Amino acid sequence: MADNNPFPGENNTGHIWDDDLRELKNPPPRWWMILYYASIAWCVVYALLYPMIPLITDSNKGLLNWTMMEEYKEGLAELDQIRSKYESRIKTMSAKEILADPELSNYISHGDGAGAGKVLFGDNCSACHGSAGQGTPGFPVLADDEWIWGGSIEKIEETIKNGRGPKAIIPSPGMPAHAATLSLQEINGLAKYVVGLSEGKDDESGKKLFMEKGCVGCHGVDGKGLAALGSVNLTDAIWRFDEEDRLSSAAYTIRHGVNQMNNPKSREAEMPTFGTRLSADEIKKLAVYVYKFGGGK
Ligand code: HEC
Ligand code: HEC
Known part of the structure; x- marks a missing residue:
């Protein structure tokens, strides 16, 4: 070459x-x-x-x-150290004090790690109340400012801790069935009256029945309900059980009652007790988280 x-x-x-x-x-x-x-x-x-x-x-x-494991553990320890600064304060403060502390309440409502409000709510509450407290059929909205049991931070905490309904730590009586004591006509008249209340109408004969048949004892003269009994406001546009057919829904509730354990037809409205399942700190965090949905008052 x-x-x-x-x-x-x-x-x-x-x-x-x-x-x-x-x-x-x-x-x-x-x-x-x-x-x-x-x-x-x-x-x-x-x-x-x-x-x-x-x-x-x-x-x-x-x-x-x-090792990768070692690095992961160190990262976790670092995170724990950041959290413990908040967690140790949460332990010594009431839900109300936590709510008033912007740093802590932010930590609860915006954190997304273990122990944050979002995770606790997702694990324990969202199946019934929806992922952002928007409610699901039969389970109340937590993001509005209408409260059955009261929307102060203390009342919200009490609801979560003790539960509400016949199996709560302090059981509530619910609403008795009226099928045996009222005629069909009276039941329908009352249903019409309470649906009218929610539309801003009032009528004399309906009001008379409402007073005479004992509804007033739990729902109040104005029908606005008593938070101590959880007897809902009948004058707002929120219907707990069936939003679509309000007249039949109200008539059904009057006929069969709410939370009557011995009556299989009764409406069920039971908020489980979390005081036995979650720690006091977790309940405080949830109360703050729920309050901050925007509806607390
Ligand atoms: C099994 C379904 C279920 C689960 C799970 C559940 N709830 Fe409830 N909750 C209810 C029902 C039903 C009511 C309404 C009770 C009533 O009508 O008296 C309620 C009521 C409430 C109320 C009172 C609302 C008001 O208007 O006064 C709050 C606050 C609340 N729940 C928070 C929570 C939180 C926080 C969790 C998670 C720790 C949770 N709930 C989990 C079913 C549930
Ligand atoms: C012992 C107390 C008590 C009495 C008496 C009572 N209620 Fe109730 N009522 C309640 C409670 C408690 C609820 C359920 C609230 C809840 O948990 O959602 C309720 C719920 C209702 C609802 C359903 C509201 C909704 O949003 O769907 C209607 C309608 C109603 N009552 C009408 C009446 C009428 C009419 C009378 C009179 C015949 C009456 N109630 C008597 C306690 C009572």
């Missing part, structure tokens, strides 16, 4: 294309060679420091003893 090299004496490899395009044997630039050797050296150092060389069941441990 060297014999017919048209560029004799040049340091080419003898590979020539298109008459004069040829491959030369120049060494690569020095800076490139330095990087090249440095990267080889880096591989050796890395392999010594970190687990890199696969062995039969494991890999070499590396001189630094680094």
Whole structure:
């Protein structure tokens, strides 16, 4: 090949294309060679420091003893340290004080790690009340400012801790069935009257029945309900059990009552007791979280 090299004496490899395009044997630039050797050296150092060389069941441990697990645990410890600053204060404060402390209430309502309001609510409450307290059919909205049991931070905390209904720590009587004591006509008249109240109407004969048949005892003269009995406001546009067919829903509730344990047809309105399942701190956090849905008052 060297014999017919048209560029004799040049340091080419003898590979020539298109008459004069040829491959030369120049060494690569020095800076490139330095990087090249440095990267080889880096591989050796890395392999010594970190687990890199696969062995039969494991890999070499590396001189630094680094493991991914260790790094994860350190990260977690760091997070715990940040949280413990808040958690230790939550332990000593009431829900009301926590609510008034912007730093703590922010930590509860905007955090998304373990123990944050969002996680506690998602795990324990959203199945019934919806992921943002928007309510689901048969379960009350927590994000409005209409409260059955009271919307102060103390009342919300009490509801979560003790529960509400026949199995609550302090059981509530619910509403008796009236199927046996009232005629169909009276029941329908009362249903019409209370649906009218929610539409801003009042009528004398309805009011008379309401007073005479004892409804007034629990729902109040104005029909606005008593938070101590959980007897709902009948004058607002919120219907707990069936939003669509209000007249039949009201008539059904009057006929069969609410939370009458011995009556399978009775409406059920039971808020479970969380005081036995969650810690006092978790309940305080939930009370603050629910209050901050925007409806607390
Ligand atoms: C099994 C379903 C269920 C779960 C789970 C549940 N609730 Fe309830 N909750 C109810 C029902 C039903 C009521 C209404 C009780 C009534 O009508 O008297 C209620 C009422 C409430 C009220 C009172 C609302 C008012 O208007 O006064 C609050 C506050 C509340 N729940 C918060 C929570 C929180 C916080 C959690 C999670 C820790 C939770 N609930 C979990 C069913 C549930
Ligand atoms: C012993 C107290 C008590 C008496 C008496 C009573 N109620 Fe109730 N009523 C309640 C309670 C408690 C609820 C259920 C609230 C809840 O948990 O959602 C309720 C719920 C209702 C509802 C359903 C409201 C809704 O949002 O769907 C209607 C309608 C109603 N009552 C009408 C009447 C009428 C009419 C009378 C008179 C015949 C009457 N109540 C008598 C306690 C009572």
